[in-house]
Amino acid sequence: MANTAQSKKRARQSETRYAINKARRSRIRTFLRKVEEALASGDQAVAAEALKNAQPELQRGVSKGVLHANTVSRKISRLAHRVKVLATATPSA
Template identity: 55%
Template sequence: MANTKSAKKAARQMISRTEVNKNRRSAVKTEVRKVEEAIASGNKDAAISALKSAEPSLVRTAQKGVMHPKTASRKVSRLTQRVKAMA
């Protein structure tokens, strides 16, 4: 358990940051799932619009440190490839 005043504060901050990060990660997963569902349904317009909303949120989570930047970049790249490959 934290002994010093600063360690106790850091522990409190960590709890609140964890909640924020969980929410961000969950929101990104939802955005990515929307793109994948649009791809699966074969609706290219919906896939493109979903990708346009998912890309900034992926990049933002990487900038905030919730996700590694290269992970976010890879996800954006793979989703873009899949949308482009649609007929």
């Protein structure tokens, strides 16, 4: 339990940051889910658009300190590859 004024303030700040970061992570996961759903549907145009919308959100997560830069880079790279594969697989199907 916080006793000093400083520790009480730090506890309040921690709760506020936790709530903000939780909302940011939730928003990022929503955008990622939209990309996954578009990939699952097989529609390349929708998947590409969803990925285009998700990239700034992921980068914002990096700049706000919610996610590590390499993690976001890896996620974007893997999703972009899956969208590209979907694009090449669609015409031949």
